[in-house]
Amino acid sequence: MDNTQLVIVGSGPAGMAAALYASRARIKTLLLERISPGGQMLLTHWVDNYLGFPDGIMAYELVEKMTAHAKRFGIDEMNGEVVSLVRVKDGIRMELADGNSMLTRAVIIATGANPKRLNVPGEQELTGKGVSYCATCDGPFYRDQTVAVVGGGDTAVEEAMFLTKFARKVYLIHRRDRLRAVALLQEKALSEPKIEPIWNTVVESVNGVNAVESLSLLNRVTGERSELPVSGVFVFVGLAPNTSFLPAEVKMDEQGFILTDEWMKTSVSGILAAGDCRAKPLRQIITAVGDGATAAFAVSHMLTTE
Amino acid sequence: MSSEKVIHVTDSDFDTIVMKSSIPVLVDFWAAWCGPCRAIAPVIDMLADEYDGKAKICKMNVDENPSTPGKFGIRAIPTMIIFKDGKVMDQITGAVGKAAIDTALNRVI
Numbered sequence: 109m110d111n112t113q114l115v116i117v118g119s120g121p122a123g124m125a126a127a128l129y130a131s132r133a134r135i136k137t138l139l140l141e142r143i144s145p146g147g148q149m150l151l152t153h154w155v156d157n158y159l160g161f162p163d164g165i166m167a168y169e170l171v172e173k174m175t176a177h178a179k180r181f182g183i184d185e186m187n188g189e190v191v192s193l194v195r196v197k198d199g200i201r202m203e204l205a206d207g208n209s210m211l212t213r214a215v216i217i218a219t220g221a222n223p224k225r226l227n228v229p230g231e232q233e234l235t236g237k238g239v240s241y242c243a244t245c246d247g248p249f250y251r252d253q254t255v256a257v258v259g260g261g262d263t264a265v266e267e268a269m270f271l272t273k274f275a276r277k278v279y280l281i282h283r284r285d286r287l288r289a290v291a292l293l294q295e296k297a298l299s300e301p302k303i304e305p306i307w308n309t310v311v312e313s314v315n316g317v318n319a320v321e322s323l324s325l326l327n328r329v330t331g332e333r334s335e336l337p338v339s340g341v342f343v344f345v346g347l348a349p350n351t352s353f354l355p356a357e358v359k360m361d362e363q364g365f366i367l368t369d370e371w372m373k374t375s376v377s378g379i380l381a382a383g384d385c386r387a388k389p390l391r392q393i394i395t396a397v398g399d400g401a402t403a404a405f406a407v408s409h410m411l412t413t414e
Numbered sequence: 415m416s417s418e419k420v421i422h423v424t425d426s427d428f429d430t431i432v433m434k435s436s437i438p439v440l441v442d443f444w445a446a447w448c449g450p451c452r453a454i455a456p457v458i459d460m461l462a463d464e465y466d467g468k469a470k471i472c473k474m475n476v477d478e479n480p481s482t483p484g485k486f487g488i489r490a491i492p493t494m495i496i497f498k499d500g501k502v503m504d505q506i507t508g509a510v511g512k513a514a515i516d517t518a519l520n521r522v523i
Contacts, residue, residue, distance in 0.1 A: 143509055150452075150453050152449070171449070189513075236489065236490040242450065245450055246489060248477075250489075256484060295484075306505050318487055396513075
């Protein structure tokens with residue numbers, strides 16, 4: 109693979125769209141993936157807002173369709189994790205976790221983001237024992253039980269709706285007095301009898317010995333503390349980007365999201381970024397796909413004009 | 415590309431195949447509705463081929479076998495538990511890369 113022109117790091121929707129556009133531009137492309145394709149699409153059950161699927165689509169089915177589409181025009185694929193990456197004279201040199209290294213003309217960082225932790229006592233100890241970041245994976249274990257969802261954005265509200273299929277009751281704990289989720293989702297959630305919002309409230313600790321038993325809550329307005337008995341807590345309080353392996357020359361915002369121009373180019377020549385790892389106003393499959401296509405187009409432009 | 419060496423265990427044969435095994439056993443608790451479980455399936459297949467003879471690599475469908483996951487307090491999938499001499503040696507929750515599972519397995523082999 110010495111003649112690789114482009115390495116795409118990560119095969120969520122941004123990476124797969126970049127692979128599709130790069131292969132059609134006949135760029136010699138390697139798609140590098142840590143575990144398997146799909147990214148955060150693997151963490152959700154159903155997708156209702158990706159254009160072209162008017163009845164919605166199972167998230168996993170969309171992953172399979174995207175994977176097949178990304179490969180259709182020919183790319184190389186490899187399993188691996190990038191541990192460091194540096195600009196050299198002829199391009200970008202990358203070191204992988206397995207000790208291999210590779211040289212390429214351009215890199216598209218499409219490593220996405222992971223769910224943020226609450227960072228409260230008990231959370232880490234009880235992860236997998238009642239603390240979850242994936243409703244579609246773990247929701248069915250809570251049939252007829254009481255659970256809490258923490259967060260107020262689209263993901264929190266969507267996943268709270270999903271959990272009503274199994275749980276008897278879903279508390280939606282949000283630190284503000286209104287949801288941030290898109291209007292349609294708010295309407296659905298607030299009219300769902302199984303969902304009860306708890307406003308202006310943060311979780312101070314997750315309690316339980318071998319399984320979650322309760323949450324300690326603090327009302328930020330009244331200062332009142334309370335204990336909420338639940339057998340599970342699902343955390344959807346935003347995303348942390350997977351960008352810690354990048355060199356300091358790649359400029360990021362204070363949260364670690366990569367800054368790019370409208371071509372998806374970063375502050376380092378030859379390094380581009382696409383999808384959720386990039387600083388941007390809306391993180392959705394549909395915006396990730398757009399980023400990926402633009403980044404591949406930028407690489408094509410770069411390779412033909414250099 | 416699923417490996418024939420992966421052993422599919424059930425509530426009824428769990429004791430014989432896993433708890434009474436003479437070599438270490440990794441059990442991947444999974445379900446069809448779980449995206450990350452599907453994501454790590456190829457890794458489990460690879461492990462089954464590589465550890466053939468050194469460790470048993472098993473999968474248990476939590477939908478079809480409710481009793482064993484309950485016994486081990488499993489409330490998240492994928493969860494992988496490594497057993498040796500009938501004892502829980504290690505537990506990994508969530509989709510992780512092959513290297514992390516290799517490390518855990520090599521600690522008990």
